[in-house]
Amino acid sequence: MTERERVEADEAKAPPEADPRIAGEKHPVARMIGIGLLASLVGIAITLSIDWFPANASTSATKIDNLYDVLLICSVPVFVLVMTIAIYSVVRFRAKPGDMGDGPPIHGNTRLEIVWVTIPFIMVTTLAIYGWITLDDIEAKQKNEMVVNVTGQQFTWTFEYPSEKLETKELVLPVNRPIEFKIRSKDVIHSFWVPQFRLKSDAVPGLTTKIRVTPDKVGNYEAVCAELCGLGHSTMRQFVRVVPARAFQTWISDQKKAAGGGGGGGAPNAEQIFNSVGCSGCHTLAAAGATAKVGPNLGKLGDVDAKFIRTSIEDPNANVTKGYKPNIMPQDFKTKLSKEEIDALVKYLLGSQE
């Protein structure tokens, strides 16, 4: 007997009408479809009414939120279908105490199996096409793009506006202006993510990755590192402001003035170094506005001299403060920073004791 014949024989042997447990019910399947439809509608209404996303602050955000709504609308009926059949079966076909019988020997149903291969296939293919279109849409090149270079390092972001020759720690963007972020990393992999824009991309050492964003809502957001990058990963969050175009120009010229004034003497700016090479990712220092608690508070070192501070930067394991562990602080600052930069840091830290 072929599979087909066997299956048909099974069905002939065990017609649903013969099952006393559903014989009283005229159309069990129709009833389940009814319950399923109702439950799906309720489910879709509930899931769509939930406010899932953070604020919507870019043109891509709208497209991604819509895509998610479509995914919800497709998913709820699938889940409801599975649950309806499972619950209905358990309620209706649960064994009575002492029932030692077996169910009917139904081995399969080719038609049904073709249906549940075909329908999911069509569903996922359609969703994939929709996803592809959306992806092309949000990554399309825009006119009048402004390039912003983003550099990640443990545990801080640096933003550079090449057209303005300006480098900052705060990301400020003009509203409604397409931005192309060029993302790089100095050490390990980071991931640049502004949840309100919905877009992220890893910052990969040795590569330049890109994302395009058009912010369309003025507001204060955060750039978050999404890829585990070490000890201070959870502190790697920086402010992002989307401002009106005119405010952006004012901010640019203010920043330029400040940078011009500070860098005039040629000596490295120790506070800037403190914040940019990652010290502030782990240490508290009131003078620099740093509040991290991974390492000791550098504003309360007690009775120490310049030599101690220098040794602690160049060879962190030489003196480990009680209550902290060795090998946690990076040991390559001696090579990463120039002699002048370390000199400046030592002087700055010595002067910042509370």
Added chain:
Amino acid sequence: MTLTKRLLAPGWYRAALGISLGFGLGTGIVVVIRALYGWDPIVDWDAIITVGALIGAPLGWLVGIGCFDYWFRWASGAPTIPEDHSGHGAYSWRDYFRVNTDHKVIGIQYICTTFFFFIAGGLMAMVMRAELAQPGTQFVDPNTFNGLFSVHASLMIFLFIIPVFAGIANFVIPLMIGAPDMAFPRLNALSYWMLPAAGVMMLCSFVAPGGAFATGWTAYAPLSTDTPLGQQFFTLGVQFAGASSIATALNFLVTIITMRAPGMTFWRMPLLVWANFTTSLLVVIATPFIAGSQFFVLLDRTVGTHFFDPGQGGDVIMYQHVFWFYSHPAVYIMMLPGFGIISEVISTHARKPVFGYRMMAFSLVAIVILGFTVWAHHMFVSGMQSWVRIPMMITTMLIAVPTGIKIFSWLATLWRGVIHLRTPMLFALGFITMFTLGGISGIMLAVVPFDIHVSDTYFIVAHIHYVLFGGSVFTIFAGIYHWFPKMTGRMYDESLGRLHFWLSFIFFNLTFGPMHFVGIDGMPRRVADYAEQYATWNAIISISAFIFGASFLIFLYNIIASWRHGPAAEGNPWRAHSIEWQVSSPPPVFNFDEVPTVVGGPYEYGVPGAVHAVFKEKEPAAAGAGAVPTPAGGGGAPPPVDQ
């Protein structure tokens, strides 16, 4: 026994000696090489720990405990000691602590060991949830926190889910196919004994200078090539776990291909056998890739190669490709055996043949093939070639089709069955519910634009726990309850089992459900601290997690108390058709005195007079005995007294 004799006979004394000798040898190699090169310092502890403690000591331990005795004699031309099978069976709890070649003993060894690491990993999760209950730092510093989630995931994946399935299969598969043991019993023992070495190594990383490995179980380079010594405990621990996994998979493949009972064609194999057959294919093809990826990391760290150093021509993304080429198939390695368990449990406890048996088997094969074509969906935001994202999205979504076939077929099996809501069945139903949810969020993640937003967030944490806990671990619980009578010869307590199910089902959802919300709302994963706005949800998640964790204690109590004092189990308490239920509980030491002959499909419930297999002497009786064949122990040896 004199001390000398003890030190020469396989066992724990010689194992201790082996550890010392292995460590000494490793140390010697390091010191001699460094002295020859004139490197300073000659005694370099990082190198000594790597070569001595992480390579030499575990190998010495394996030799000492007795895994290689037979092979060493054979290789050196010495007369081998003929196998008299005196080591088969376990007659006291002590027998579980020595090298044993009996697949049933090894199965129990596997299951108990892996549950030990499950508890260790679970406790780490509890500490993490305590830390995350409110924003800020309360209990552990960020370095320890990063270590906790890394070791948690590594233990759960490499020391629990993957090997516990190997343990269940070890016990059940030879019985199911009517074989006296696995094809390579000594290799089977070696596979098991490599596991504790890997697990202890990962746990010990907490005492390494600089703390445990803290780069996640993914160990992305170049972070992993740049962190303290603890990382090497992962890099090398994975080698032992991986080698164990590959050896077991080979063993299953050979066993299933060559040792089936007469009449057991491929199309008469129970679906658990199919599931382990396909899983083993995945393991032998994919696992060498993670071994490779971790060797690259080890070489970058220890001998100064530049695989992942872009400044020296290395390629950072390459790590992720090699890593995920294993680690995506690994998701199916952790799921397919569970699919097999669910097929057994549902058909047995719903008293119906598995609906669409052949399609169930074909869909396993389809998942194996498709499983190798989707790895880069973990890398949509990694900066790889952007065109690759589209084919990977499509193949990922296509896997939903064979997976859907399985879900729908299980539902159709339930339909019009005679459903006994015993604990294994409850876990199977819970599995269907949560795996469907995990599958749906998987489809969402496959859609690239949505994934760009939620990758590396708590949405991923939610998804992975829905498929690996609500999915895999629920099937493990179903399997343990289902075969508990067979393994121990005793019945577990049904009401405690149900209580365990309901508590874990409810609090699982309350723990991991809300993670979808915080993830989409913008909370990244793997963070020791988070923004104030996620505080409420995290508090709820933590409280649910504690109750969820506590529900496991009920399971533990039930299993331990029932194993010691539970009522004796009959050979076939579930009136199942597959062969393992036709022998006594626990089975005779050599499984079958009479080789069974397979005469029909494994799930012929409801077919009058149908049996799956017969034992020769019982043949006439079984053929006419109606729907339920009498438990035919083949007059086997009395069950070992191991309580």
